Amino acid sequence: MADLLESPPRSPATAFTAPAPGDAARDTTHALELLRLLALCRTLEQTLCELNPRWFPALGEEATLVGAFHGLRATDFAAAHYRGPFIVYYMRGAELARLVGQCLAKANGYARGRALGFTGPLELGCLPWVAGDLGTGLGVATGVATGYQYEGGDRVVVCSFGDGTSNRGDFHEALNLAGVWKLPIVYVCQHNQYSISLHASKVLPAGSITTRAAGYGMPGLTIDGNDVFAVRQAVQDVVARARAGDGPTLIEACTYRLGGHWAADPGGYRTDDEVAPWRQRDPIDRIQRFVLDTDLADQSAVDQLWSDVRAEVTAAVEIAQSAPSCEEAGLGLDEVFAK
Numbered sequence: 479m480a481d482l483l484e485s486p487p488r489s490p491a492t493a494f495t496a497p498a499p500g501d502a503a504r505d506t507t508h509a510l511e512l513l514r515l516l517a518l519c520r521t522l523e524q525t526l527c528e529l530n531p532r533w534f535p536a537l538g539e540e541a542t543l544v545g546a547f548h549g550l551r552a553t554d555f556a557a558a559h560y561r562g563p564f565i566v567y568y569m570r571g572a573e574l575a576r577l578v579g580q581c582l583a584k585a586n587g588y589a590r591g592r593a594l595g596f597t598g599p600l601e602l603g604c605l606p607w608v609a610g611d612l613g614t615g616l617g618v619a620t621g622v623a624t625g626y627q628y629e630g631g632d633r634v635v636v637c638s639f640g641d642g643t644s645n646r647g648d649f650h651e652a653l654n655l656a657g658v659w660k661l662p663i664v665y666v667c668q669h670n671q672y673s674i675s676l677h678a679s680k681v682l683p684a685g686s687i688t689t690r691a692a693g694y695g696m697p698g699l700t701i702d703g704n705d706v707f708a709v710r711q712a713v714q715d716v717v718a719r720a721r722a723g724d725g726p727t728l729i730e731a732c733t734y735r736l737g738g739h740w741a742a743d744p745g746g747y748r749t750d751d752e753v754a755p756w757r758q759r760d761p762i763d764r765i766q767r768f769v770l771d772t773d774l775a776d777q778s779a780v781d782q783l784w785s786d787v788r789a790e791v792t793a794a795v796e797i798a799q800s801a802p803s804c805e806e807a808g809l810g811l812d813e814v815f816a817k
């Protein structure tokens with residue numbers, strides 16, 4: 479028994495097959511916009527870590543986040559994982575200053591100081607995540623997909639979650655129902671290889687999450703989660719399938735959590751040798767190299783893009799920091815319970 483529990487972890491550097499970037503078959507039309515979103519995501523996540531030591535950074539996972547939710551329609555529904563949801567809400571039209579305010583529990587936040595920082599604005603078709611219970615979002619997102627199927631039309635749900643969360647019972651119930659009813663939903667596992675300090679190899683006996691898809695009667699795809707073009711293309715392909723009434727898909731986007739579990743995580747449970755190869759596969763370096771190599775932009779345009787993104791985040795932080803606290807705004811429980 480002890481041997482089983484102590485089985486050696488797979489080398490994270492070789493755990494996933496990483497397709498070569500810049501595959502000609504990929505749609506690179508949105509390259510500059512995607513680079514801007516990745517740069518914004520990185521800058522925002524770094525800034526939120528400085529503002530709030532309890533923030534859960536998505537550093538290194540930007541391509542999975544942006545690629546999975548870019549290209550959805552306003553009428554679709556985005557159920558984002560708790561790690562890195564703000565860039566998803568931003569792509570849905572959320573105001574950056576309100577998102578930063580939410581991270582600071584200010585009254586201008588979408589959650590108005592009453593829920594955890596990663597709650598999404600329902601009015602923009604985002605999951606209003608009111609609980610820290612991992613996995614509950616899978617059930618709610620699947621319920622939304624059931625509603626979409628019931629109303630007819632071609633609306634779809636994209637639901638992301640972590641590799642650790644895929645071991646929850648909620649995952650099984652949600653995917654089983656979606657498979658049986660052929661619901662219009664795409665499940666994207668943000669496989670960053672860690673649940674807090676626990677490496678995925680300790681808790682994923684099959685080594686992959688995609689292998690589970692067959693049990694739910696849906697296709698499963700394992701993709702390079704650090705290649706934003708690959709992620710966008712894969713998700714858009716199966717979103718089209720779901721829109722056409724052909725049912726759900728499970729995607730495993732293989733990536734790596736470059737930061738701590740939360741900003742103040744002292745780490746110590748992984749070695750520099752483990753992290754180094756993943757720094758080489760940094761999703762932002764990859765798209766930036768593509769943009770420069772294909773002459774979509776020159777170095778000065780890329781520098782300008784970064785400086786614009788930094789200015790946007792700085793402006794949002796200034797507004798959020800000067801926004802009233804919930805107490806100052808007089809926010810009580812009057813909007814929580816019926817009178």
Ligand SMILES: Cc1ncc(C[n+]2csc(CCOP(=O)(O)OP(=O)(O)O)c2C)c(N)n1
Binds near residue numbers: 612613640673
């Ligand atoms: C039901 C439940 N169990 C445990 C936790 C504590 N917890 C918070 S984050 C986390 C790790 C989740 O790992 P994963 O799903 O891979 O997401 P990641 O943090 O890697 O993005 C755990 C166990 C929780 N919030 N909810």
Ligand SMILES: [Mg+2]
Binds near residue numbers: 640
């Ligand atoms: Mg994880």
